[in-house]
Amino acid sequence: MQYWRSISLWMDQLDDDLAPRPALSGSLEVDVAIIGAGYTGLWTAYYLKRQAPELKIAMVEAQFAGFGASGRNGGWLMGNLLGEDRALAPLPAEQRKTSFDLLHGIPDEVAEVLHREGIDCHYRKAGILYCAARYPEQEKRLREQLDGLHAEGLTDADYRWLTPAELNGQLRVANALGGIHTPHCATIQPAKLVRGLARTVERMGVQLFEQSPATHWQPGLVTTAQGQLKAHWVVPAIEGYAASLPPLGRYQLPVQSLLIATEPLSEAQWAEIGLEHGQAFSESSRQVTYGQRTADNRLAFGARGGYRFGGKLREDFQLSEEEIALRRYLLGELFPQLRNVRISHSWGGNLGMARRFRPHMLVDRKSGIALSGGYGGEGVGASNLGGRTLADLILGKESPLTRQPWVLGDGPLNRLSTWEPEPCRWLGYNAIIRSFVHEDRVLANPHSAPWRRAMALKLADLMEGLMR
Ligand SMILES: Cc1cc2nc3c(=O)[nH]c(=O)nc-3n(C[C@H](O)[C@H](O)[C@H](O)COP(=O)(O)OP(=O)(O)OC[C@H]3O[C@@H](n4cnc5c(N)ncnc54)[C@H](O)[C@@H]3O)c2cc1C
Structure with missing residues (x-):
């Protein structure tokens, strides 16, 4: 269990002893079999059980609940979806507003569940600060993004320009040129969320088997080394691990994101930096950086990582000196006073990127398959939406959730765009x-x-x- 604890700062912080749940052994007949116990699988199980407590649901997890990206991410719980601008652009203005409202409501929906189920995961909703600081092109890019968002009907209440003085009031980065604030995001302690969800669905009657990697799946059947689940519905929820379970790897590319965290900073250091309400922050570079002030006053900061030939999964997330140095450099440029601060943790994980660079939720009624994924590094909030949507799709309910452009409706998996072959x-x-x-x-x-x-x-x- 020591290895499990070491996979991220967040796992290291848990009181949870991470004692493994039993592995699947023998054959079990259920209504819904879910592969993977990350947010997607767990939210799907949660919303199914909320609406249909009589359903028999079993989950198989290769390692332990939260082993994947859900126990390792940056903790931004965003009220949006990657590529939403492209997905929503063709819609009439009124419909687009309904969709934006649905997305913006994700953090509040999660907060409601946390409250109802007694899950404490350090939820704080103070939005995101996107800042321009390191070079003038960042300001231009952010201003263009803001214009684009406003052109879609969003207002200052959703995304507002901050002058350097206004930005400094919340986050003091070196050479601030301005920024954007959106309130539609909360920060969380990711491992506490995923572990809390796992306990919640178990309490609701879901059977969760750990150390039970699915070795094969097909409509109606999930096989592990020592057992099998026969099911009306199969939900593969393995996101960045898709390459390990055919044929899912054709649709999802496993790419990495890598983080560092400082030791806890002093009150004096935080007085210099800001973020007193727990705002998430990012600096506007295409390297996709993201940071948050943790509940124990560390600064956790990440940036996009690499991709391995053939979609080979990265297993070892002991970051190289070069990987740590890049993140340290970016952090030091923003906060020169932290250039020599001790980095206590570094880690990373695999996430799934869809070929269209847009998430998807779909159902294949004929085969009994339901799938949500392709979040592209923005899956903390999106997986809640995905879980809610899959629950409605599986239960055959027409709802505002199932009428969104990212829901591909009924049909076979091979409607999803596939990635080009290597190289x-x-x-x-x-x-x-x-x-x-x-x-x-x-x-x-x-x-x-x-x-x-x-x-x-x-x-x-x-x-x-x-x-x-
Ligand atoms: C380092 C990092 C930082 C990120 N930061 C953010 C962020 O700040 N905000 C944000 O919105 N998103 C972020 N993301 C993305 C987000 O974490 C993911 O999109 C989300 O957690 C995906 O959840 P999931 O349940 O679909 O997949 P996962 O959490 O990856 O869960 C998949 C599970 O399937 C299991 N599994 C794999 N193969 C099998 C098998 N054969 N049989 C059984 N089980 C199997 C795995 O062990 C794993 O537990 C980040 C991702 C990473 C890696």
Whole structure:
């Protein structure tokens, strides 16, 4: 269990002894079999049981509940969905507003469940601060993003520009040029959420088997080394691990995100930094950075990681010196006073990226398969929406949840876009990431010639275009 505790700061902080639940042995007949005990599987089980307590539900988990991204993430519980702008753009304004309201309501919905079920996961809803600080192009990019959001009908109540003075009132980063605040996000302690959910669904009667990797699945059947689940419905909920269980790997690319956390900082240090209400923060770079002030006063800070050839999963998240150094550098640029602070934890995890770079929820009634995923690193809130939506789809309920553009409706799995074969995936993904790192390096250097800045930006724009 010592290894399990070491997978993230969050697991290390738990009082939970992480004693393993029993493994599946023998054959069991259930209504719904769920593969994977992360947020997606657990939220699906939760909302199914809430609406239909008589359902027999069993879950098999390869390691233990929360072993995946759900026990390792940055703890941003966002009221949005990756690619929502593209998904919602074609809708009439009124319908788009309904969809935005649904997304923005995710943190409040989670808060309600936490309250109802007595789960304490350090939930604080103080929104996100997206800041521009390291180079002027960041300000331009953020202002364009804000214009785009407002053009979709969102208002200052959803996304508001902050002058440098206003940003400094909440977060004091070096050389602040301005930023955006959105209230639609809470921060949480991820492992406490996933472990709390696991206990909750068990209390509701869900059978959860740990150390039981599914070795094979097909409609109506999930097989493990020592047992099997026969089920009317199968819900594969393995997100970044899809590559390990055919045929899911065709639809989801496993990419990594990596974090560091400082030792607890003093009150004086926090007085210099801010974030007194637990706001999440990010700096506007295509390296996708994210941070939060933890309940025990550390600064947890992450950035996008790599992709391995052939979709090979990364198992070992002992970060290399280079991986830690990049995160330390980015953190030190924002908070020069933290350049020499001790980093107490570093870790990472696998997440799933869909080929369309948009999440999806779908059901195949004929085969009895329901699936939600492709969150692309923004799955903490999205998985709650996914779980709620899958519950309605499985129960055959038409609801506002099932009428959203990210719900692909009834039909076979192979409607999902597939990733290109190797080496195209590896070359493509790495070219994109390298262009982002290059852009960041050139723009962050005040001595870079204007033509170099323009070239670096153009190249990264072009590469980002490939992701759309
Ligand atoms: C480092 C990191 C930081 C992130 N930060 C954020 C953030 O701040 N905000 C945000 O919104 N999103 C973030 N994400 C993404 C978010 O954490 C995920 O989208 C979300 O947790 C996915 O939940 P899930 O249940 O679908 O998958 P997971 O939590 O990955 O759960 C899948 C489970 O399936 C199990 N499994 C795998 N194979 C099998 C098998 N064969 N049989 C049985 N079980 C199996 C795994 O052990 C795992 O427990 C981050 C992700 C990472 C990795």
